[in-house]
Amino acid sequence: MSQVCTGEGFSTRNIGGAYNRLLMQPRRPTRQVTLGDDRVGRVRIGGGLFGTTPAPVSVQTMTTGYTHEIDKCVAEINRLTAAGADVVRVAVPEKKDTDALRHIIAQVRVPIVADVHFHFKRALEAVEAGVHKIRLNPGNIQDRAQVIEVIRACKERGVPIRVGVNEGSIIERKDKQKRLKELGAFFHDNKRGYLLAIMIAKLEEYLDIFYEQDFYDIVISAKSMDVPTVVDAYSEISKRFDHPLHLGVTHAGPKETGCIRSVVALGALLAGGVGDTLRISYASDSVYEVEDGLELLYSLGLRERKGAELIACPTCGRIQVDLIALVQEVRRTVQSKVDLPMKLAVMGCIVNGPGEAEGADVAVFAGDRRGIIYVQGEKVANVPEEEILGKLLEECLKFQEKVRRGEAKLGDKKVEIIPPDPIGELGSGWEKIAQQQSQEKGKQQATPLTVGKS
Ligand code: SF4
Numbered sequence: 001m002s003q004v005c006t007g008e009g010f011s012t013r014n015i016g017g018a019y020n021r022l023l024m025q026p027r028r029p030t031r032q033v034t035l036g037d038d039r040v041g042r043v044r045i046g047g048g049l050f051g052t053t054p055a056p057v058s059v060q061t062m063t064t065g066y067t068h069e070i071d072k073c074v075a076e077i078n079r080l081t082a083a084g085a086d087v088v089r090v091a092v093p094e095k096k097d098t099d100a101l102r103h104i105i106a107q108v109r110v111p112i113v114a115d116v117h118f119h120f121k122r123a124l125e126a127v128e129a130g131v132h133k134i135r136l137n138p139g140n141i142q143d144r145a146q147v148i149e150v151i152r153a154c155k156e157r158g159v160p161i162r163v164g165v166n167e168g169s170i171i172e173r174k175d176k177q178k179r180l181k182e183l184g185a186f187f188h189d190n191k192r193g194y195l196l197a198i199m200i201a202k203l204e205e206y207l208d209i210f211y212e213q214d215f216y217d218i219v220i221s222a223k224s225m226d227v228p229t230v231v232d233a234y235s236e237i238s239k240r241f242d243h244p245l246h247l248g249v250t251h252a253g254p255k256e257t258g259c260i261r262s263v264v265a266l267g268a269l270l271a272g273g274v275g276d277t278l279r280i281s282y283a284s285d286s287v288y289e290v291e292d293g294l295e296l297l298y299s300l301g302l303r304e305r306k307g308a309e310l311i312a313c314p315t316c317g318r319i320q321v322d323l324i325a326l327v328q329e330v331r332r333t334v335q336s337k338v339d340l341p342m343k344l345a346v347m348g349c350i351v352n353g354p355g356e357a358e359g360a361d362v363a364v365f366a367g368d369r370r371g372i373i374y375v376q377g378e379k380v381a382n383v384p385e386e387e388i389l390g391k392l393l394e395e396c397l398k399f400q401e402k403v404r405r406g407e408a409k410l411g412d413k414k415v416e417i418i419p420p421d422p423i424g425e426l427g428s429g430w431e432k433i434a435q436q437q438s439q440e441k442g443k444q445q446a447t448p449l450t451v452g453k454s
């Protein structure tokens with residue numbers, strides 16, 4: 001039966017029957033975990049249960065260099081922090097890495113997570129060094145007594161633990177067939193069911209050890225390189241545990257392809273209300289992981305944007321300046337110097353330029369090797385191509401100051417833009433287009449109709 005809008009009490013969530021699930025869902029309430037301290041700052045993950053307020057979804061990343069190379073590691077962490085990382089994880093495969101942690105933590109301004117595999121002693125050493133969170137992998141630290149020792153050390157110091165299962169390390173190969181038989185039927189209607197069953201069973205067994213120790217400062221992750229598995233695993237886990245979830249696609253590949261893989265999986269989960277912190281993983285500079293993680297959250301409206309939102313046309317045969325180069329330059333120079341979340345539009349010609357300029361706080365659209373710049377709908381400049389970048393930066397910074405002084409407001413549209421006289425203001429670029437169009441029109445008219453002539 002179709003829904004009728006009666007005004008009061010009507011909710012968009014009633015629209016669309018089975019398609020309801022396509023709508024953005026509210027965040028799933030979870031327990032809350034806090035990491036960090038007064039010096040590096042505190043990051044809250046998840047929330048909504050037990051009187052807590054849900055924290056914004058945080059962005060994590062991981063260093064790519066050796067942790068024991070202290071200066072390099074500190075420099076990398078500082079670069080990642082400057083890019084906007086809320087939390088940074090480091091690998092601690094050897095004692096020299098946990099030995100380095102104390103010196104690293106003292107020099108950075110972001111909570112640090114120690115990524116522990118195989119050696120439970122590394123976890124104890126990291127806690128002793130003052131790390132802010134531990135990641136344990138149930139696939140390779142399984143000895144109950146050792147896990148209890150780590151839990152007790154973390155409990156004593158108030159250090160949360162992420163229990164991170166990974167598709168690649170979760171399957172205990174020696175009893176794989178038996179586990180599949182025991183657990184597979186549970187997800188019989190799901191082709192990834194066996195793997196999911198193993199991941200969830202492993203988590204349940206592992207977390208029981210934590211609960212027995214009365215330890216609930218837990219974040220869970222269940223990563224795979226396969227997007228549908230990631231979506232299914234986290235969806236299933238979100239129904240079974242009330243701990244915050246750390247989202248990620250593991251081994252996603254280089255940025256170029258890993259970006260699609262990560263964003264499609266994490267985007268689907270976040271839109272469904274699932275996920276409290278995330279790491280996008282690329283086989284490249286981790287700064288990209290931070291930038292893309294933040295952009296994903298901004299795009300979904302899950303984080304307040306820091307810095308300008310860049311809108312740019314995809315370019316086409318009507319292009320009037322070297323827009324692709326201009327957009328890259330704007331991204332590199334202008335966008336990085338603007339702190340406020342202003343909308344900044346860079347458009348290649350008059351077709352969509354005025355429309356975008358109307359909606360953006362600052363906009364430039366191109367004429368024949370020129371740029372016409374608007375600030376909140378008011379034309380402020382018409383400059384040759386080589387001066388566009390400088391002028392745009394100047395206008396953005398001027399506008400930013402006005403907003404800070406309270407003389408302007410982001411998103412305010414002052415006047416409606418009347419498209420400029422294409423020939424008078426934009427020059428021969430538009431004229432050329434107009435000529436071309438009239439030639440094409442002339443050709444069409446001159447072409448005799450062939451229909452019915454045979
Ligand atoms: S704004 Fe102009 S150049 Fe850019 S895509 Fe649209 S029509 Fe093409």
